[in-house]
Amino acid sequence: MSKHHHSQEKWFEQPTYYDEIRFKGYSRRDFMKFASMMAAFIGLETSAIGQVAKAMETKPRLPVIWLHFQECTCCSESFIRSSHPIVADILLDKISLDYSETLMAASGTQAEAALKNTLEKYKGQYILCIEGSVPVGADGVYCMIGGKTSMQILEEVSEHAAAVIAWGSCASNGCVQSAKPNPTKATPIHKLVKGKPVIKVPGCPPIGEVMAGVIVHYLTFGTIPELDRLGRPKAFYSKRVHDTCYRRPFYDAGLFVESFDDENAKKGYCLYKVGCKGPTTYNACGVMKWNEGTSYPIQSGHPCIGCSEENYWDNGRLYERASSFAGFGIESDADTLGKYALGATGVALAGHAILTNLNKRKDINTLTAEGEAGDVDVIE
Amino acid sequence: MGKRIVVDPITRIEGHLRIEADIENGKIKDAYSSGTMVRLIEEILKGRDPRDAWAYVGRVCGVCTSTHSLTSVRTVEDALDITIPANAELVRNIMHCTLYMHDHVVHFYHLHAMDWVDVVNALKADPKKTSELAQSLSHWPKSSPGYFSDIQARIGKFVASGQLGIFSNGYWGHPAYKLPPEVNLIGLAHYLEALEWQKEIVKIHAIFGGKNPHPNYLVGGMACSIGLDDVSGINAERLAMVDRLLTEGKQFIEQVYIPDLMAIASFYKDWGAIGGGLGNYLVYGDLPTKGIRDTASFKFPSGAILGKDISKVYDVDLKKDDEVQEFIKHSWYEYSGGDDKGLHPWKGESKINYTGPKPPFEHLDVKTNIHTLKHQGGMAMPWK
Amino acid sequence: MAEKLLRVHRLRRIYVWELPVRIYHWINVLVLLVLIVTGFYIGNPLALMSGKEASEVYTMGWFRFLHFAAAYIFFFNFVFRIYWGFAGNKYANWKQFIPTTKTFWKELKTVLKMDILLMKGNKEEREHLTIGHNALAGLTYFGTFLAFLLQCLTGFGLYASMASWWFPKLFAWVPFVLGGDILTRQIHHWTMWFFILFAVIHVYLVFYHDYVEGRGEISSMGGGWKFIEEDYFEKNKPHTPNPEK
Numbered sequence A: 001m002s003k004h005h006h007s008q009e010k011w012f013e014q015p016t017y018y019d020e021i022r023f024k025g026y027s028r029r030d031f032m033k034f035a036s037m038m039a040a041f042i043g044l045e046t047s048a049i050g051q052v053a054k055a056m057e058t059k060p061r062l063p064v065i066w067l068h069f070q071e072c073t074c075c076s077e078s079f080i081r082s083s084h085p086i087v088a089d090i091l092l093d094k095i096s097l098d099y100s101e102t103l104m105a106a107s108g109t110q111a112e113a114a115l116k117n118t119l120e121k122y123k124g125q126y127i128l129c130i131e132g133s134v135p136v137g138a139d140g141v142y143c144m145i146g147g148k149t150s151m152q153i154l155e156e157v158s159e160h161a162a163a164v165i166a167w168g169s170c171a172s173n174g175c176v177q178s179a180k181p182n183p184t185k186a187t188p189i190h191k192l193v194k195g196k197p198v199i200k201v202p203g204c205p206p207i208g209e210v211m212a213g214v215i216v217h218y219l220t221f222g223t224i225p226e227l228d229r230l231g232r233p234k235a236f237y238s239k240r241v242h243d244t245c246y247r248r249p250f251y252d253a254g255l256f257v258e259s260f261d262d263e264n265a266k267k268g269y270c271l272y273k274v275g276c277k278g279p280t281t282y283n284a285c286g287v288m289k290w291n292e293g294t295s296y297p298i299q300s301g302h303p304c305i306g307c308s309e310e311n312y313w314d315n316g317r318l319y320e321r322a323s324s325f326a327g328f329g330i331e332s333d334a335d336t337l338g339k340y341a342l343g344a345t346g347v348a349l350a351g352h353a354i355l356t357n358l359n360k361r362k363d364i365n366t367l368t369a370e371g372e373a374g375d376v377d378v379i380e
Numbered sequence B: 001m002g003k004r005i006v007v008d009p010i011t012r013i014e015g016h017l018r019i020e021a022d023i024e025n026g027k028i029k030d031a032y033s034s035g036t037m038v039r040l041i042e043e044i045l046k047g048r049d050p051r052d053a054w055a056y057v058g059r060v061c062g063v064c065t066s067t068h069s070l071t072s073v074r075t076v077e078d079a080l081d082i083t084i085p086a087n088a089e090l091v092r093n094i095m096h097c098t099l100y101m102h103d104h105v106v107h108f109y110h111l112h113a114m115d116w117v118d119v120v121n122a123l124k125a126d127p128k129k130t131s132e133l134a135q136s137l138s139h140w141p142k143s144s145p146g147y148f149s150d151i152q153a154r155i156g157k158f159v160a161s162g163q164l165g166i167f168s169n170g171y172w173g174h175p176a177y178k179l180p181p182e183v184n185l186i187g188l189a190h191y192l193e194a195l196e197w198q199k200e201i202v203k204i205h206a207i208f209g210g211k212n213p214h215p216n217y218l219v220g221g222m223a224c225s226i227g228l229d230d231v232s233g234i235n236a237e238r239l240a241m242v243d244r245l246l247t248e249g250k251q252f253i254e255q256v257y258i259p260d261l262m263a264i265a266s267f268y269k270d271w272g273a274i275g276g277g278l279g280n281y282l283v284y285g286d287l288p289t290k291g292i293r294d295t296a297s298f299k300f301p302s303g304a305i306l307g308k309d310i311s312k313v314y315d316v317d318l319k320k321d322d323e324v325q326e327f328i329k330h331s332w333y334e335y336s337g338g339d340d341k342g343l344h345p346w347k348g349e350s351k352i353n354y355t356g357p358k359p360p361f362e363h364l365d366v367k368t369n370i371h372t373l374k375h376q377g378g379m380a381m382p383w384k
Numbered sequence C: 001m002a003e004k005l006l007r008v009h010r011l012r013r014i015y016v017w018e019l020p021v022r023i024y025h026w027i028n029v030l031v032l033l034v035l036i037v038t039g040f041y042i043g044n045p046l047a048l049m050s051g052k053e054a055s056e057v058y059t060m061g062w063f064r065f066l067h068f069a070a071a072y073i074f075f076f077n078f079v080f081r082i083y084w085g086f087a088g089n090k091y092a093n094w095k096q097f098i099p100t101t102k103t104f105w106k107e108l109k110t111v112l113k114m115d116i117l118l119m120k121g122n123k124e125e126r127e128h129l130t131i132g133h134n135a136l137a138g139l140t141y142f143g144t145f146l147a148f149l150l151q152c153l154t155g156f157g158l159y160a161s162m163a164s165w166w167f168p169k170l171f172a173w174v175p176f177v178l179g180g181d182i183l184t185r186q187i188h189h190w191t192m193w194f195f196i197l198f199a200v201i202h203v204y205l206v207f208y209h210d211y212v213e214g215r216g217e218i219s220s221m222g223g224g225w226k227f228i229e230e231d232y233f234e235k236n237k238p239h240t241p242n243p244e245k
């Protein structure tokens, strides 16, 4: 362990992927095949394969610190579901996951020492991955690790990170714990870490291969992937589930599942009317699918719940199309309220019409009389 | 007074846990545990559409993903007196068994194994002997000397790189590790294999629930349609895939997990005498075949065992006020009717009241009161 | 007969709504109707339980096409009206919509008392007269224009992610500012109800004015003319809320 003290230079003296891959007994041909698969995965031109291969030949393993705050560990679980690259290869050959409460062997002081070691040795070089939101209520006591609050830990660990990855909806937008009334004041990472790129990888959880893909991108190009305005990698979050959904032709045709046990459900019609949030959700589910392309929620008959969208818990109910209003009870939505408003308007206008005939009787009579008089005049 | 040691974070679990233990003469005299993260999902759920509750509740845990959701839909169905279709019950049971298989393997290898398997020591193993040993334990095909020497070489290279990653600062070489190098190597090889295996078995969740972690459930049944004549339904192809996944999953469990478990346990026999809690165990039961209300139809029966006496199993009625209660006396909560009381979960309250030390702190104040933030309904829940 | 004749007014014909305003108005009415009907369908499509194949029907596709086609017309019509607020006559001028003077506020109060609350009012209030929009109508239309703007922003904001033309893409920032498509869509849906309520009240009030004033309010959006009593006209020095100096 003490081989590399301080050292940016030393870090680069370490074996490259290519070395490791050769060491594992693969040939240069195998290696190029792997590189082109990676390139295809990230969506690169063939001309970039060389670059991918080169990156893997020259870069040692990237130090990664993975912190857990208010979360359910579904992101870590999803990460280990990645099929390409598989997680054993990521952990052994691509990155050096120096701190991860889910996977690391050490506990307690030993775990904290491992963290400290990486913070010092790879200052400015490590990637900080965060799973979970930070509760800022009650001075942060709703999430404490090693006697420190998550706020304190985040500040310490993010200071010298090369980049910050906010895994999942918790870290990107607060997810379920930030839903109303947000009792612990759960706060997403980008609101707390300033002056550093924060890559948001939302979803509850994000697709495993998406998570691996973000890391592979960084490893390969040494830069963070291109992000959209919300800070999400464009590669995986620039299309709506709805625009890549195989049930889309049924949507366009106007053929919908009306209830989960009707004939239309069996026929695989569009789930729009049973609340599908695909039309407002940016995620890669329709293209990459889940668990090595096995299926995705819509394929298995359940509407998209919009798990990668900000505030998806408070923006309407899961099985309703109509937009609900908070504060009016769960039965009220925009259209019900609209209908009531319309009814009330009708009543008000009818009242107004009656009052007009009463209050303005004189004016109206005058107008009528004048009209009649005018008529007489013309005839005469 | 002995020495107080603190272990926080406890790693390889879901959530945030802290243990403080008083050591006297090399033995633990007293220990205190504290859950140190809370989200109050109970409060967030209030006023929501009951059909949506499973999604909120499911997010309690992503490791034992799907159990909380399953429990939630059952609760709503019980409250509204909904009987689900027979197929939905089967699908839910298959999904639950999938989790059961997945969770046991992942807990054993990825969450527990490093407490028994010395990764660095595995480098000293003789691959040939390891292979012989492995083959004597089971018929698992990946047990050749070449296989083990490849793994050994890979880990050797990894360790030599100086970047130990998830193995950094482990307790490698500690005398409490009792396995011979060959068993360590088997454990390590299967740790990596299980890492690949676990992503396969959960594809069953993807087939029925659309994804894993956090597959989708539905109050009233399941959303996946059983459509033998439609490409979007559960048809012969999907069923064949489920069949393959279950068969392969079972193979791994029978030929790798259980033999490893037995082999490793045989070196740690004396650990069986440690812990075990109060010796009282409560099982809610599961895998209903005639609906959740008919507990007699459960494939996993429910019941309570007291004082490690497995000859006698007591009936439990979860709906009885006095059989299951939540106590918060030692939690950072308060009850409106006094903190000494126990409340049935139906009458539960979740009013938080942090009285612990102000962070950053060294030790909990265990003298006057030892507290914990409730996590996953983890308030103390005595039976009867 | 003679006394009766005395009460017959000589009417002055005034050209209030120029042709572009009238065309704008009716395009707007038509297109809004289409947008509301198609919007309702998009929001909550009808149950079609027929055994049709997806390749045979394109219902949602047509409704969406109509919605987007109408949306473009709506948008450019709206932009034209803004332009006409600077180029048109004084009744069409932008100053009719935004309260900047004391007279505007005073008239607002008068209209509220006389026409909405149907109070008695003093003599001056009883005899008040506006030829173009009254102050309250002007202000309401201003609110409506803001709602038009909101609807265009959210509408094109949603459309941006499925559009290939650069123009809707200009609005791609909208959902980002609002924190995602879900809320953007909900706002778009809620705003629709504003238009529905506005239309009902508006049409009622147009009839109301025609009925109690007898100046050809309804037909004014047809031919552009209103008919004002000559003696009132002389006496009250009728003004637009924001008279041109």
Ligand code: HEM
Residues within 6 Å of the ligand: A279, A321, A322, C032, C035, C036, C038, C039, C040, C042, C043, C044, C064, C067, C068, C071, C072, C074, C075, C148, C151, C152, C154, C155, C156, C158, C159, C185, C188, C189, C191, C192, C195
């Ligand atoms: C001003 C009058 C308009 C009204 C009353 C209106 C109404 C609606 C309604 C009710 C919906 C359904 C929303 C839902 O519940 O999901 C909708 C959808 C939509 N509207 Fe409008 N809209 C108007 C103008 C526009 C404009 C100017 C655009 C600009 C392109 C537009 C673009 C859209 C889009 C893109 C959708 C979503 C359609 C889809 O994703 O399939 N709308 N509109």
Ligand code: HEM
Residues within 6 Å of the ligand: C021, C025, C028, C029, C032, C081, C092, C132, C133, C134, C137, C141, C144, C195, C198, C199, C202, C203, C206, C217, C218, C220, C221
């Ligand atoms: C039978 C139907 C309608 C008639 C007879 C009618 C008539 C009129 C008249 C006379 C005016 C000018 C009077 C005033 O300033 O108060 C006007 C203005 C206006 N109306 Fe209507 N209207 C009708 C329907 C609608 C509908 C359905 C809408 C839209 C929802 C609408 C939107 C407007 C707007 C925005 C103005 C302001 C025009 C401007 O100066 O730009 N109208 N309408």
Ligand code: SF4
Residues within 6 Å of the ligand: A241, A242, A243, A245, A246, A247, A248, A249, A251, A269, A270, A271, A272, A276, A277, A278, A279, A298, A304
């Ligand atoms: S199922 Fe959902 S995502 Fe797919 S087409 Fe229908 S609405 Fe869109």
Ligand code: SF4
Residues within 6 Å of the ligand: A203, A204, A241, A278, A281, A282, A283, A285, A296, A297, A298, A303, A304, A305, A306, A307, A308, B211
């Ligand atoms: S389909 Fe929707 S809810 Fe489901 S995982 Fe994808 S984004 Fe999340």
